Amino acid sequence: MKLMGMTITEKILAKHAGRDEVHPGELLNCRVDVVLGNDVTTPVAIEEFEKLQADRVFDRTRVVIVPDHFTPNKDIKSAEQAKGVRDFARKHGIVNYFEIGRMGIEHCLLPQEGLVLPGDLIIGADSHTCTYGALGAFSTGVGSTDMAAAMATGEAWFKVPETIKFVFRGELPPYVGGKDLILRVIGDIGVDGARYMAMEFTGPVISSLSMDNRFTMANMAIEAGGKNGIFAPDEITLDYVRGRNKREYTLYYSDADAQYAEIREYDVTNMEPVVAVPHLPENVRNVSEVAGTSIDQVVIGSCTNGRIEDLEMAAGILRGRRIHPEVRLIILPGTQEIYLEALRKGFIEIFIEAGAAVSTPTCGPCLGGHMGILARGERALATTNRNFVGRMGDPQSEVYLSSPVVAAASAIKGAITPPWEVK
Amino acid sequence: MKLTGKVHKFGSDVDTDAIIPARYLNTSDPAELARHCMEDADPAFPSQVKQGDIIVADKNFGCGSSREHAPIAIKAAGVSCVIARSFARIFYRNSINIGLPILECPQFIDEVEAGDKLEVDLVRGEIKNLSRGKTYLAEPFPGFMQDIIDKGGLINYVREKVR
Ligand code: SF4
Numbered sequence: 152m153k154l155m156g157m158t159i160t161e162k163i164l165a166k167h168a169g170r171d172e173v174h175p176g177e178l179l180n181c182r183v184d185v186v187l188g189n190d191v192t193t194p195v196a197i198e199e200f201e202k203l204q205a206d207r208v209f210d211r212t213r214v215v216i217v218p219d220h221f222t223p224n225k226d227i228k229s230a231e232q233a234k235g236v237r238d239f240a241r242k243h244g245i246v247n248y249f250e251i252g253r254m255g256i257e258h259c260l261l262p263q264e265g266l267v268l269p270g271d272l273i274i275g276a277d278s279h280t281c282t283y284g285a286l287g288a289f290s291t292g293v294g295s296t297d298m299a300a301a302m303a304t305g306e307a308w309f310k311v312p313e314t315i316k317f318v319f320r321g322e323l324p325p326y327v328g329g330k331d332l333i334l335r336v337i338g339d340i341g342v343d344g345a346r347y348m349a350m351e352f353t354g355p356v357i358s359s360l361s362m363d364n365r366f367t368m369a370n371m372a373i374e375a376g377g378k379n380g381i382f383a384p385d386e387i388t389l390d391y392v393r394g395r396n397k398r399e400y401t402l403y404y405s406d407a408d409a410q411y412a413e414i415r416e417y418d419v420t421n422m423e424p425v426v427a428v429p430h431l432p433e434n435v436r437n438v439s440e441v442a443g444t445s446i447d448q449v450v451i452g453s454c455t456n457g458r459i460e461d462l463e464m465a466a467g468i469l470r471g472r473r474i475h476p477e478v479r480l481i482i483l484p485g486t487q488e489i490y491l492e493a494l495r496k497g498f499i500e501i502f503i504e505a506g507a508a509v510s511t512p513t514c515g516p517c518l519g520g521h522m523g524i525l526a527r528g529e530r531a532l533a534t535t536n537r538n539f540v541g542r543m544g545d546p547q548s549e550v551y552l553s554s555p556v557v558a559a560a561s562a563i564k565g566a567i568t569p570p571w572e573v574k
Numbered sequence: 575m576k577l578t579g580k581v582h583k584f585g586s587d588v589d590t591d592a593i594i595p596a597r598y599l600n601t602s603d604p605a606e607l608a609r610h611c612m613e614d615a616d617p618a619f620p621s622q623v624k625q626g627d628i629i630v631a632d633k634n635f636g637c638g639s640s641r642e643h644a645p646i647a648i649k650a651a652g653v654s655c656v657i658a659r660s661f662a663r664i665f666y667r668n669s670i671n672i673g674l675p676i677l678e679c680p681q682f683i684d685e686v687e688a689g690d691k692l693e694v695d696l697v698r699g700e701i702k703n704l705s706r707g708k709t710y711l712a713e714p715f716p717g718f719m720q721d722i723i724d725k726g727g728l729i730n731y732v733r734e735k736v737r
Contacts, residue, residue, distance in 0.1 A: 178716060178718045191596075191599045191641065191643075192640065192641065192642065194602050195602045195642050195643070195646070198602070199729050202729050202733075203729060203732060203733055203736050204733075204736070205736045220596075220599070221599075221600055225600070226600060228600035228601055229600040232600060232601075232602070275640075276640055276642075277639075277640055278638065278639045278640040278664055280640075292640040292664050293640060293664065293667060293668075294640055294641075294642040294664060294667060294668035294671055294672075295642040295668075296642060296668065296671035296672055296727070296728050296729060297667065297668075297671060297728065299729065300671075300728050300729065300732040303732065303736050304732060304735055304736060308718070342587055342634060342637055343587070343633060343634035343637065343660065343662070346634065346660065346662065346663060347663050373664075376634065376637060376662060376663065378663055431587060518591075518596040518599075518639075519591075519595065519596045519597055520596055520597075520599075537589075537591070537638060539589045539591040539592065539638060540589075540591065540592055540614050540615075541591055541592070541595050541614045542591050542596075546595075546614045
């Protein structure tokens with residue numbers, strides 16, 4: 152009997168549930184390949200894990216713990232949280248625990264280390280775990296209790312999501328990249344437009360998009376309420392994965408007759424870089440519509456745009472220039488490896504000469520943790536993913552979201568600026 | 575189990591940063607989280623909420639981060655139940671996993687005001703607006719999730735497997 156066509160998301164879920172076929176709406180119990188936690192979510196997971204009275208984690212190599220939110224620790228309480236996580240990692244012999252100085256922002260670090268691979272089913276106690284969909288994996292954010300249960304059993308329950316397919320055609324204009332594409336999508340469908348659903352990104356534009364741009368797009372699926380964002384693996388994916396992977400992986404592709412809840416088509420040819428204005432990522436404007444909005448701080452980094460290409464784009468704009476005297480520019484490379492590469496390529500020198508502060512990898516200001524908190528009434532332009540009320544500091548501060556190119560250009564002018572105006 | 579309480583009403587897309595701002599995430603102590611619950615959406619909420627009160631919100635409640643601190647803060651603040659037009663996925667999952675009752679009921683949302691008194695029957699999914707004399711039926715949970723809730727959360731549900 153011929154099976155019904157399935158999407159890549161359905162195939163990965165089916166495989167991990169030991170099934171040949173699954174349909175949207177079905178509840179499944181699945182084997183997970185990787186379970187992730189950070190310094191904010193793991194402490195709660197440890198408490199729950201302890202209630203289970205399990206002697207050990209299901210697999211010491213497949214539990215990954217990255218202290219990245221409040222690290223290097225910003226105060227005594229966060230130091231205690233980090234210590235609790237470190238002690239747990241030692242006690243259980245967690246192989247992939249990443250200490251300060253060897254770490255990075257989790258969603259930049261795991262792909263870099265080859266810990267997440269095409270065809271994997273990954274859960275993480277962090278909403279941006281959806282980032283790894285860029286590799287052709289099913290990857291989604293869960294809470295700490297799910298993390299605890301999966302650490303003990305190696306399993307988690309899922310409802311098979313429906314899929315929305317996004318097809319991108321045309322010619323990408325200069326200065327327009329993955330961040331602009333995903334913000335445009337969120338602007339169109341809203342912050343709950345893909346609630347509970349899989350978002351599959353395809354089309355000729357995607358086929359020639361770099362891995363770093365794909366990570367940026369998959370990263371923000373959650374900002375449309377998505378369960379996961381996913382890309383079919385191709386040569387670009389395999390170039391990235393080869394040499395990093397320490398285990399085998401499987402490539403899955405959507406069937407031609409797979410069922411979609413909706414198919415949305417985009418022609419990118421006339422797109423402009425975009426900016427999301429406060430206080431939701433769906434408030435998307437063309438950069439020229441908000442040009443001239445004054446800013447106090449610019450942040451370039453985060454799991455959305457803290458990778459080497461992001462830094463390269465920012466360096467391209469900042470080279471030989473100085474930022475506006477009334478702006479603070481904070482740059483956070485995503486991982487130590489990215490930091491080192493940026494150093495070797497001369498980007499760090501460009502940033503410091505431009506007047507930027509460059510930090511060791513951390514989430515820092517992205518979630519209003521530390522390293523650049525906003526005072527009441529201040530406004531930031533950031534390459535991060537959320538501009539909720541109070542996200543980067545005082546509830547009466549504001550965050551605008553953009554790509555690194557727009558962020559760098561705006562840092563030079565002291566106001567939101569289209570990149571072509573910095574010449 | 576029947577819950578009774580007064581309504582605190584919120585709009586659409588209440589995110590997890592509004593429910594519990596990240597500046598308080600350097601602790602996971604429920605009592606301390608409760609002291610800051612909803613503070614960026616309504617600064618008066620932590621001082622005004624009473625044991626048993628009910629949060630009512632429009633669409634996409636709990637969007638944003640995966641922090642379980644959000645439903646933990648709400649539960650520890652004494653809130654007995656959250657009723658919304660719809661919930662963000664991770665918040666929904668976390669609430670079930672930690673045993674915070676949540677219900678989706680669009681029609682009820684259209685007709686409720688802040689301060690109304692409610693009686694909620696979780697088993698039947700029945701919401702009575704005592705102030706307005708109207709009764710509504712919420713979407714029932716799929717059986718599998720009802721199992722998790724009946725066992726008192728995911729940890730109890732999984733415990734049998736681990737042993
Ligand atoms: S960089 Fe920001 S969004 Fe990404 S994991 Fe850290 S806090 Fe979360």
